[in-house]
Amino acid sequence: xxxxxxxxxxxxxxxxxxxxxxxxxxxxxxxxxxxxxxxxxxxxxxxxxxxxxxxxxxxxxxxxxxxxxxxxxxxxxxxxxxxxxxxxxxxxxxxxxxxxxxxxxxxxxxxxxxxxxxxxxxxxxxxxxxxxxxxxxxxxxxxxxxxxxxxxxxxxxxxxxxxxxxxxxxxxxxxxxxxxxxxxxxxxxxxxxxxxxxxxxxxxxxxxxxxxxxxxxxxxxxxxxxxxxxxxxxxxxxxxxxxxxxxxxxxxxxxxxxxxxxxxxxxxxxxxxxxxxxxxxxxxxxxxxxxxxxxxxxxxxxxxxxxxxx
Numbered sequence: 001x002x003x004x005x006x007x008x009x010x011x012x013x014x015x016x017x018x019x020x021x022x023x024x025x026x027x028x029x030x031x032x033x034x035x036x037x038x039x040x041x042x043x044x045x046x047x048x049x050x051x052x053x054x055x056x057x058x059x060x061x062x063x064x065x066x067x068x069x070x071x072x073x074x075x076x077x078x079x080x081x082x083x084x085x086x087x088x089x090x091x092x093x094x095x096x097x098x099x100x101x102x103x104x105x106x107x108x109x110x111x112x113x114x115x116x117x118x119x120x121x122x123x124x125x126x127x128x129x130x131x132x133x134x135x136x137x138x139x140x141x142x143x144x145x146x147x148x149x150x151x152x153x154x155x156x157x158x159x160x161x162x163x164x165x166x167x168x169x170x171x172x173x174x175x176x177x178x179x180x181x182x183x184x185x186x187x188x189x190x191x192x193x194x195x196x197x198x199x200x201x202x203x204x205x206x207x208x209x210x211x212x213x214x215x216x217x218x219x220x221x222x223x224x225x226x227x228x229x230x231x232x233x234x235x236x237x238x239x240x241x242x243x244x245x246x247x248x249x250x251x252x253x254x255x256x257x258x259x260x261x262x263x264x265x266x267x268x269x270x271x272x273x274x275x276x277x278x279x280x281x282x283x284x285x286x287x288x289x290x291x292x293x294x295x296x297x298x299x300x301x302x303x304x305x306x307x308x309x310x
Contacts, residue, residue, distance in 0.1 A: 031076060032079060042083075043086075044085070045089070051258035055082050056153055057154050059081075059143060059152045060148070073143070074106070087135050088134055093156070094158065095155075096128070097121065099153070103143060103144060104144070105126040107139065115130065140154060177223075177252070183286070184227045185201055185203045205299075206290060206291035207223030208294070218250070228302055229284060230284065234282045237306035240304075243301065244267075247298035247300065249292065251273035252288040264292070
């Protein structure tokens with residue numbers, strides 16, 4: 001595959017309209033951004049939650065993206081797949097795709113320019129970061145490289161930076177782990193006041209992905225898929241996640257509001273993690289249990305509690 005050119009920022013490119021293109025609706029030679037988006041639209045303002053915002057789509061179409069603007073690749077639909085009306089703030093605007101197929105991104109921004117990317121995300125999927133986005137309409141096309149369209153998810157996020165021990169700092173997880181994959185050890189559904197407390201799940205900790213790829217303050221090595229998915233109805237109690245193991249383990253948690261929580265050695269044993277979320281939100285918590293050293297898979301137990309930690 002060929003990557004996008006004319007680097008805008010890490011993982012993005014921008015091309016000025018070609019001859020006959022003024023970047024306005026209905027004036028492109030091969031796609032028509034005046035058509036209704038196939039998979040819907042959204043209005044988001046900077047700081048939106050949950051982050052990332054996700055849309056199920058089907059990639060590909062009959063139009064060769066190389067005819068849209070220089071640096072674009074893949075086959076796209078004539079109509080936009082998705083339309084984002086965005087009110088910008090101080091954060092970057094990031095578009096990405098997850099799919100088992102080889103996908104690309106082609107986006108028409110409020111300034112009439114075309115933004116394109118091929119393989120800057122995970123594997124053969126695109127990832128595009130616009131560091132100083134404008135407010136306005138973004139028409140998004142998800143392309144199929146080689147014309148092989150398939151099921152995909154478009155995600156929109158503003159989050160890039162650090163996540164640290166219980167501080168709730170946020171991070172873009174693209175290219176590292178995927179909270180939307182099926183959990184290795186299943187889903188647990190709990191409501192505030194659940195019994196027995198703690199709920200205990202036996203597993204093997206560790207994986208091949210460096211948790212620092214998620215955020216610089218995360219530690220350990222985890223799998224791409226979450227180990228446990230917790231569907232939680234919150235009350236007035238805290239949510240406490242702890243690990244018990246004879247090995248040195250870590251925790252990485254993605255919460256319903258898009259926050260990332262990471263911990264290394266806050267548990268009672270000195271080499272195992274514990275996270276306490278004082279005012280938890282209701283929703284899905286994706287939980288990874290890592291090993292501090294790479295190349296290890298070690299027995300461990302995840303404890304979910306509202307009363308105490310290990």
